[in-house]
Amino acid sequence: MSTLAVVAIGGNSLIRDKAHESVEDQYQAVCETAKHIVGMIEQGYEVIITHGNGPQVGFILRRSEIATDVAAMHQVPLVSCGADTQGAIGYQIQQAMDNEFKKRGLDKSAVTIVTQVIVSADDPAFQKPAKPIGSFYSKEQTDLIQKANPSWAMVEDAGRGYRRVVASPRPQEIVEKDVINLLARAGYCVISVGGGGIPVMRREDNSLQGVDAVIDKDFASSLLASDIKADLLIISTGVPTVYLNYGKPNEKALDNVSLAELKQYMSENHFAPGSMLPKVQAVISFLENGGKEAIITNPESLEEAIAGKTGTHVYA
Numbered sequence: 425m426s427t428l429a430v431v432a433i434g435g436n437s438l439i440r441d442k443a444h445e446s447v448e449d450q451y452q453a454v455c456e457t458a459k460h461i462v463g464m465i466e467q468g469y470e471v472i473i474t475h476g477n478g479p480q481v482g483f484i485l486r487r488s489e490i491a492t493d494v495a496a497m498h499q500v501p502l503v504s505c506g507a508d509t510q511g512a513i514g515y516q517i518q519q520a521m522d523n524e525f526k527k528r529g530l531d532k533s534a535v536t537i538v539t540q541v542i543v544s545a546d547d548p549a550f551q552k553p554a555k556p557i558g559s560f561y562s563k564e565q566t567d568l569i570q571k572a573n574p575s576w577a578m579v580e581d582a583g584r585g586y587r588r589v590v591a592s593p594r595p596q597e598i599v600e601k602d603v604i605n606l607l608a609r610a611g612y613c614v615i616s617v618g619g620g621g622i623p624v625m626r627r628e629d630n631s632l633q634g635v636d637a638v639i640d641k642d643f644a645s646s647l648l649a650s651d652i653k654a655d656l657l658i659i660s661t662g663v664p665t666v667y668l669n670y671g672k673p674n675e676k677a678l679d680n681v682s683l684a685e686l687k688q689y690m691s692e693n694h695f696a697p698g699s700m701l702p703k704v705q706a707v708i709s710f711l712e713n714g715g716k717e718a719i720i721t722n723p724e725s726l727e728e729a730i731a732g733k734t735g736t737h738v739y740a
C-alpha cells in the first residue's frame with residue numbers, strides 16, 4: 425500500500441524574493457515545486473497538496489483597495505480574495521502537476537477542490553489580527569503606511585520586515601474533507617485547503633456564510649491530515665530545516681526530533697510567531713492526533729527529505 429502524504433506548500437516559498445512577485449515568477453516556482461512532488465509520487469507516495477496564500481491574498485486585497493480609491497470600484501471582501509487565491513494558485517499547481525506527469529509518462533492527474541473551512545464566531549483571533557499577509561515593508565515604509573492607513577495592524581515578521589496582519593481563526597472542520605479523501609484514495613493528486621481554506625461560519629439553520637479572515641494553512645493542513653488519517657504531513661517552506669536560535673551565530677539545524685523535544689524547544693521560544701511557530705504547532709497537533717511522522721523542509725529538498733537525508737523529521 426502506498427504512503428499518503430499531505431504536502432503543504434508555503435505561500436512565501438512560491439515567491440523567491442521581492443524581484444520575483446509576478447504571476448509568471450510564481451508559476452516558475454510552482455513548476456519547480458511540482459517537479460519535486462512528482463519525484464515523491466514516483467517513489468510510491470500518494471500526495472494531497474495544500475498551499476498557503478499569505479503574500480497572494482494580501483496583494484489581491486491591496487489591488488482592490490487601490491482600485492476602490494482611484495476608480496471607485498467595489499472593494500473585494502477579504503474572504504473573496506482568499507477564494508480567488510484558491511483558484512489562481514490551484515490552477516497553477518494543477519497545470520504544473522499535470523504537465524510534469526505527462527513529461528514523465530505517469531498515468532496520473534491533479535484536481536483542485538474549492539475548500540471551505542468552518543471557524544467559530546467566538547474565536548478570540550477576530551479581536552487580535554495575527555496572520556501576516558502581502559508584501560514586506562521596511563520600518564520607514566511602515567511608519568508612512570500606518571499614517572495613511574491607521575486601521576491596519578502591522579507586525580515585524582521573522583526578521584524579514586513588517587507586514588500587515590489580519591484575523592486568523594483556528595480551523596474547526598473542513599467541509600469538503602470526504603471528497604478530498606475519496607479522490608486521493610482513488611489515486612488523484614488532490615489540491616485542496618488552499619490558503620488554509622475559505623473561512624466560513626455555520627448559521628443556526630446549518631447553512632454556511634463566508635467570513636473575512638485568513639486561516640493558517642499549516643493548521644488547516646494538519647487538521648486535514650488528521651481527519652483523513654494521512655501517514656505523513658510535510659510542510660514545505662523557505663528553509664531546508666527548522667533551526668534552534670534561528671538567525672543567530674549559534675543557529676543549529678534540527679534533523680530528527682521527538683514530539684516531546686519539539687514541545688520543549690517551542691516552550692523556549694525558538695520559533696517565530698506568524699512564521700515557524702504555526703508550522704511547529706501544526707506538526708504537534710498532527711502527531712498528537714494519531715499521526716506518526718511530520719517533516720519540515722523546502723521544496724527542493726522534498727525527495728531527499730523523504731529519503732531521510734535532510735529536513736526536520738518529527739516523530740510521535
Ligand SMILES: Nc1ncnc2c1ncn2[C@@H]1O[C@H](COP(=O)(O)OP(=O)(O)O)[C@@H](O)[C@H]1O
Pocket residue numbers: 433434435436437476478582660661662663665666667668669670694695696698699700701
Ligand atoms: N526557528 C526557525 N527555523 C527556521 N525558520 C524560521 C524559524 N523561525 C522563523 N523562521 C522563518 O520562518 C519562515 C517560514 O515561514 P513563512 O515564510 O511564513 O512560511 P510559508 O512558507 O508557509 O509562507 C522561514 O523561511 C524562516 O524565515
Ligand SMILES: NC(=O)OP(=O)(O)O
Pocket residue numbers: 433434435436475476477478479619620638639640641642
Ligand atoms: N494562509 C496561509 O497560511 O498562508 P501562508 O502559508 O502563505 O502564510
